[in-house]
Amino acid sequence: MFTYVIFYDSPVYDCHHFSLQPSNSSKQESSSCKRPKWVDELKQKELSFDLDAVILAINCAAAAKRPIERHLHAKRSPQLSIVARCYSFMWSLLAVSIASLSTLFYIAFQFFYKLHSIGSQLWMSNVVSRIFMATCINVRIRCCQILYWPIILQERGMRSLSNVEYAEKFALQKHSMWTSIAADVLLGNVVGVALLCYADFTCSSISNLARDITNHILRSGCVWLMGVPAGFKLNIELAGVLGIISLNAIQIWSTLWFFFGFIFVYVIKALAILGILFGGTLPAALTSDLISVATCHVSTLHWFISLIYSSQIQALAALWRIFRGQKQNPLRNRIDSYDYTVKQHIVGSLIFTPLLLLLPTTSVFYVFFTILNISISFIRLLIEVIISAIHATPYTKIFLWLVKRKIFPYGIWFEIISCHINSTGSLVRNSSENLDVPTKILEQNEEMIMRKCSVLVSCLHSNLMGIGELVLPHYRNIFSGFSRSILASIFHGVLTGRRTSSTLKVGLPSPMPWMCIPYREYWHLCHDSILACRQLRSCTS
Structure with missing residues (x-):
């Protein structure tokens, strides 16, 4: 016993x-x-x-x-003292002030949301939404976070007080949203103030960088490919045609950049003000979209060369099947045997030979623009990962872990x-x-x-818990789009010249449904949420 x-x-x-x-x-x-x-x-x-x-x-x-x-x-x-009554009056005044300010934001958001709903019926608005997709998603996430704060602060019954573990999880979930917004706004203010102070220097540095990339990489690279790159003997006529088309596209875009360069300093100041007001994630998302717009000529040339390369690869594969006595069955998605005539073999040989000899020239241009396009996509992907990390970082848990580890x-x-x-x-x-x-x-x-x-x-x-055990589970959703199948499909698309997604999808907070309730009801909701925080604080003190 x-x-x-x-x-x-x-x-x-x-x-x-x-x-x-x-x-x-x-x-x-x-x-x-x-x-x-x-x-x-x-x-x-x-x-x-x-x-x-x-x-x-x-x-x-x-x-x-x-x-x-x-x-x-x-x-x-005994009965409430004067200090307790003053304390209650201050909480009531704070609730009224925050509820009124939040209602003003709610009215402004509803006004812009109605304008967006009206403008979404126009084709121009749809084009702008597709170009600035990352910015629209982050704006939607931030607006919903601001609108839903009174819902998050509402109590969830006596269960949150009857179980210590549940109370801790509820408190962490409740404070995670506003701490994320506060950290994002703090980061946006640091970056925004720095951009405002050095707007001219930043504008000149980016302009010089763009000019160097255009002259020393794009133009020099196209001229190098038109000659004998790395000792490869290319088709001079095809290389000249592809090089001239690329140089003309680069020149047209450089001319447009020169005419619209005077507004670039205002764009930088707008990014700084946007970061100061709404946090660092919105200007970061807008920067990613602006990079996509600024490198539109590179993506267009990559699409054009990849179209030629993929068509050439598919034609060579189809002609190679003629010599093997096979053909592709698109209905059943398989390869069937087939008896070709002598004329078909001769015609296939005559077409196969020049396509095979022209493949190195097309491949060299395709590899060059693919490397440039992948570099741009990697920069945009890095920005998206930073944005997702800012959203996913549990700032409240990290602070409490540093102060009091026993609650984890x-x-x-x-x-x-x-x-x-x-x-x-x-x-x-x-x-x-x-x-x-x-x-x-x-x-x-x-x-x-x-x-x-x-x-x-x-x-x-x-x-x-250790700091790694505390933080790493929140970052799993960021790399949810990085799977073997997706990476294999992207690698296969690069080899065959097929179009793939420009960037991998990283995990972002799912946007909540848009809130549309009467203004007075929203004011009462905010007011009751502040008073509920006071009651919860008095219960846990």
Whole structure:
């Protein structure tokens, strides 16, 4: 017969609670030693109780005790003092002010949303939405975050107060949105103020960079490909035609850039003001779209060359099947055997030979513009990953982890304090003693422990999360679009010259449905949310 005595600290809201999740805590490993056999035998036995229910009861009992004590204390307390009434008046004034300001934003957002709904019926608005797709998505996410803050602050019943673990998760979820907005706005103010102070220098630096890229990479590269690139003997006529077309497109775009270059400094200032007002994610998304617009000539030339290259590859593959006595069956999507005539073989040979000889020239131009297009896509992808990381970073959890790590448990473990054996002698294991000696004693006296009545005293501890275990789960959604199948399809599309997506889709917060309620109802919703925060704070203090 065994008697287990477990000591544990009562879970306290905003302090700590217990969790059954697995852990790799270094503290547990350092305090553990070689387990005796009776521990393994104890694990093999069927549990007569549910440990999940026990831990849940510990968390709930400790949380339910606090409202009861507070209610009894409120009955004994005297009437509200002047300080308490002033405190209540300040909260009411704050609720009215924030609700009025939020209602003004709500009216402005509804006005612009109606204008966008009317303009979406025009083809010009659809074209602009497709060009600035990333900006539109981030604007929608930010507007919904601002509109839904009173919904997030609403209480979710007594369950949030009856379970410490649920209360902690609810509080973290509630504060994660406004901390994300605050961090984004802080980052946007830092970048925006720097851009406003150095707008002219930034404009001149970007203009010089664009000029150098155009002259030293695009023009020089096209001229180099028209000659003998890396010693390859190309078709002079085809290389001249493709090079002249590329140079003309680059020249046309450079001329347009020169005429519209005077508004570039105003674009930089608009990005700075947008970052100061709405955070750093919106100007970052707009920068990604502007990069796509500024490199439109490169993407157009890449599309043109890839069209020629893919058509040439498909024609060579079809002609190669003639020599093998095969043909493609598009209805059943398979290769069937077929008997070609002599004339068909001759015609196929006459077409196959020049296409094969012209393939190196087309391939060289295709590789050049593919490298440029992939570089641009990589820059845009990097910006999208940064935007997603800003949205996904749990700023509240990181701050609380730095201040108070106990509110992030990650598994439980038992520390054996002492072990008493009812016999002529007693075996006592203390946590302060050397861990190797008691283990050997327990192993030697295993049969004695199993036969006679023992008392095992242990202490229940909760492991703590590391910063990696806390943050990394939030970043999994960012790289959800990076799978083997998608990367394989992109690589296959690059080799065959087929069009693929310009950038991989990274994980962004799903935009919530647009809120459309009466203005007065939204004001009351904001007002009640602020007062609910006051009640929740008084309940948890």
